[in-house]
Amino acid sequence: MARERKFSNEELFRLVKKMLLQHGYEGFHFGLLAEQLDISRGALYKYYENKDELITDFMLFEMQLFIGDLAQIENQGDFEAQFDFLMKLIFDKAEVHQLISVVQQMGSSSNDKAKVSKERLEKLPLEMYHYLQSFISLGKKERKLKEHIPDSVMLGLIFQSIAIPNHFGIPKSVWVESIKEIISKGMFAHS
Amino acid sequence: MARERKFSNEELFRLVKKMLLQHGYEGFHFGLLAEQLDISRGALYKYYENKDELITDFMLFEMQLFIGDLAQIENQGDFEAQFDFLMKLIFDKAEVHQLISVVQQMGSSSNDKAKVSKERLEKLPLEMYHYLQSFISLGKKERKLKEHIPDSVMLGLIFQSIAIPNHFGIPKSVWVESIKEIISKGMFAHS
DNA sequence: AATTTAAGTGACACAAGTGTAACTTAAACT
DNA sequence: AGTTTAAGTTACACTTGTGTCACTTAAATT
Incomplete structure (x- = not known):
């Protein structure tokens, strides 16, 4: 129906975990995450309204x-x-x-x-x-x-x-x- | 030799402690501290180069x-x-x-x-x-x-x-x- | 091939905090 | 009274992250 996603949920969560452990809550932001997933920051907002929702x-x-x-x-x-x-x-x-x-x-x-x-x-x-x-x-x-x-x-x-x-x-x-x-x-x- | 300070070291540290316990490291910033001390933010830079130096x-x-x-x-x-x-x-x-x-x-x-x-x-x-x-x-x-x-x-x-x-x-x-x-x-x- | 639709992009306006420096103020010393 | 000096103020330029939205892209459906 539409193009395929550039990243999987597993990959996403794996990176979130890594980043949270490495940088803590404050050091975690969409810019960094998007970079590691090799997508644009804006794309993440298609799935989560903000950082807290994603972390939760x-x-x-x-x-x-x-x-x-x-x-x-x-x-x-x-x-x-x-x-x-x-x-x-x-x-x-x-x-x-x-x-x-x-x-x-x-x-x-x-x-x-x-x-x-x-x-x-x-x-x-x-x-x-x-x-x-x-x-x-x-x-x-x-x-x-x-x-x-x-x-x-x-x-x-x-x-x-x-x-x-x-x-x-x-x-x-x-x-x-x-x-x-x-x-x-x-x-x-x-x- | 010069005008007297508007706040004491005790007052400063008391507020720093309160704010650190209340808001944590990320929630702690010069703007808030200055407000509570009833001085301008800029004044704090006369004593500490930045937040980390003060906290330390x-x-x-x-x-x-x-x-x-x-x-x-x-x-x-x-x-x-x-x-x-x-x-x-x-x-x-x-x-x-x-x-x-x-x-x-x-x-x-x-x-x-x-x-x-x-x-x-x-x-x-x-x-x-x-x-x-x-x-x-x-x-x-x-x-x-x-x-x-x-x-x-x-x-x-x-x-x-x-x-x-x-x-x-x-x-x-x-x-x-x-x-x-x-x-x-x-x-x-x-x- | 045309259409649909969700994925992804990039630019924009915004918010909040940072650090600096020219300026003003008030106490103390001459 | 005038000068010195440190305290304090204010405005400015900067940085970093946020959220949005019009736009483009590519896979699937017809």
Whole structure:
């Protein structure tokens, strides 16, 4: 019916991700994106009204992928296996955490359409928590997790651990194992 | 020798802090700052060549205050008291963590002077770690802390814990105590 | 081959922030 | 009172990104 597009959605999202991670929210703009896609800036406005709408769309896509991975936690056997799975997933998909922090930099949109999907976007962390509720419940039910600590503190700390800056370049395996140990058994020696 | 300044350094830094926390790095600009100080934008250029230089200057000031507080950890008695002091300090001065993340958003400066002090700035987290080295050493020496976990992982996790988002509005005291418990003794129940 | 239609282009007006420099103002010193 | 000096103002030129719209292009349909 019409000429074919010069770029695919995959290519677009791949570049958006790369640019967001590289330059952050402020450094991301249509000019740069268009250049990398080898199209004119104006063409992008055929698909997205503005930057926020594009980023929001991308994030919904990206987060749904991540939540898809996360959902597999239920097939991991006992509680310890689920814990290991979760930690591995988080450290393998470290970018997700960075991308979430980009969203929080997004100012309040002028656009109405963008506002709606941004609200959806802000609910995604909560949705993630919801998916993990069964994991925490299992742990508490099996008396593997301390029952007096609120679920959200546990999940928050687990997810935040990905963002600890490794200033001294500790090898990844040592790094991850150390964090897992602290989270599960603490940094205090047994007395 | 000349007319007196319409604003003090304290007032300036107070506003810079407020604006950085409220609007982030990108939302911070001379126009807004000048308006709040009730001076013209041009006047600010008498003191700082650009935004990065001002922010850098402010951050050095702010961090030195924080490091000053931190240094008092040595007067806190035994290891447990030092641990409690550190956690309390971090949660009382939560803004510091936010401010540090602002710095990481600063692009590479064009200005030479700014570049130099920005390098100094990026070393500050390391300097902080250095100040806390004695605390960790004490803990390990007294066999209160697990010796096989690298210092930087412990300190990183402690500092990062301030950034865990409290999506569900858990009361502060419960929140802080829960985090302290996980960090020190883990989230796993004793078997 | 002519027509339709969506993809893509390029120029324009706009907005917001930047940095500069000539100028004005007011305090302090002679 | 006159001079000096730093503080502050204002206007200007510049840069970078935004959003729009009339226009061109190329694939598919008839």
